[in-house]
Amino acid sequence: MMQVPVSEIFCSVQGEGPHVGVRQAFVRFVGCNLNCSYCDTNVETPAVCKFEKVPGTNIFQDIPNPLSVEDVNELLGSYENVHSISLTGGEPLLEADFIANLDVSRPLYLESNMTLPHMAKKIKDKVSYVSGDVKLIDEFEGEDFASHLDRTIECFRMLRNTKKRECFSKLVITKDTVADDVLGIVDAISGYVSCVVLQPVTQKHLAPDIDVMLELQKNLLDSIDTLIIPQTHKMWGCL
Numbered sequence: 001m002m003q004v005p006v007s008e009i010f011c012s013v014q015g016e017g018p019h020v021g022v023r024q025a026f027v028r029f030v031g032c033n034l035n036c037s038y039c040d041t042n043v044e045t046p047a048v049c050k051f052e053k054v055p056g057t058n059i060f061q062d063i064p065n066p067l068s069v070e071d072v073n074e075l076l077g078s079y080e081n082v083h084s085i086s087l088t089g090g091e092p093l094l095e096a097d098f099i100a101n102l103d104v105s106r107p108l109y110l111e112s113n114m115t116l117p118h119m120a121k122k123i124k125d126k127v128s129y130v131s132g133d134v135k136l137i138d139e140f141e142g143e144d145f146a147s148h149l150d151r152t153i154e155c156f157r158m159l160r161n162t163k164k165r166e167c168f169s170k171l172v173i174t175k176d177t178v179a180d181d182v183l184g185i186v187d188a189i190s191g192y193v194s195c196v197v198l199q200p201v202t203q204k205h206l207a208p209d210i211d212v213m214l215e216l217q218k219n220l221l222d223s224i225d226t227l228i229i230p231q232t233h234k235m236w237g238c239l
């Protein structure tokens with residue numbers, strides 16, 4: 001029986017991207033292959049998974065790690081009226097074999113850094129939504145940018161937008177983001193996504209200027225539908 005560590009399972013509202021506001025169950029896997037400077041999430045492996053027993057209460061039950069597919073399916077079953085199940089992390093594609101076995105009685109919504117195409121292949125027909133981050137040059141370590149770009153493009157091609165699967169991309173924009181880097185990488189993946197979301201980094205001291213965001217959107221709109229949407233869950237303090 002396959003088991004993996006999970007850091008938290010909770011019920012909240014999608015705070016990012018074009019589906020902001022829908023009710024979702026969240027499964028947060030641990031570990032990541034990248035180390036983004038702005039990352040707001042602890043990717044370490046805890047001894048227990050924090051399971052929110054009653055949605056919205058912030059009352060958690062500790063469930064010893066690791067969890068089986070059956071454990072996760074059962075815990076998720078207690079949440080009613082959810083639009084979809086958000087698979088996040090850390091990097092959820094590291095657990096593609098586990099995800100391949102999850103219950104799909106409700107749509108799966110993948111949050112990924114889109115750098116692991118061989119793992120994406122394993123779950124391409126399993127996920128209904130792909131919220132694919134595009135990581136820029138200052139957000140990864142150890143590999144040259146050309147091969148990072150190749151893997152990103154291949155991952156988007158594998159999980160591309162189709163009639164059965166919605167795939168959109170998000171880019172976290174900081175004050176150090178180079179506009180030409182964004183234009184170049186979006187050009188390479190634009191055929192695979194329904195839209196692009198520019199997500200200003202939430203930490204105020206790292207945030208880009210508003211005029212820079214608007215100029216970037218204007219330029220991207222020449223070739224693709226482009227939205228500016230900040231992380232809304234941070235605004236009202238929900239999980």
Ligand SMILES: C[S@@+](CC[C@H](N)C(=O)[O-])C[C@H]1O[C@@H](n2cnc3c(N)ncnc32)[C@H](O)[C@@H]1O
Pocket residue numbers: 016032038039040041088089090091092111112113132133170172199200201202203231
């Ligand atoms: C924590 S990541 C987990 C999923 C996956 N590893 C990824 O990066 O897409 C979830 C989302 O939070 C975003 N995020 C993390 N830190 C952020 C920050 N400081 N400001 C805005 N968005 C942030 C990521 O870019 C990503 O879209």
Ligand SMILES: Nc1nc2[nH]cc(C(=O)O)c2c(=O)[nH]1
Pocket residue numbers: 012013014015016041088089111233238239
């Ligand atoms: N409310 C809420 N929406 C989210 N969308 C993506 C999230 C993530 O951490 O992947 C996230 C999250 O952590 N909380």
Ligand code: SF4
Pocket residue numbers: 032033034035036039040041043089090091113
């Ligand atoms: S890829 Fe996602 S989880 Fe990993 S460090 Fe970057 S933002 Fe954090």
Ligand SMILES: [Mg+2]
Pocket residue numbers: 040041
């Ligand atoms: Mg988050």
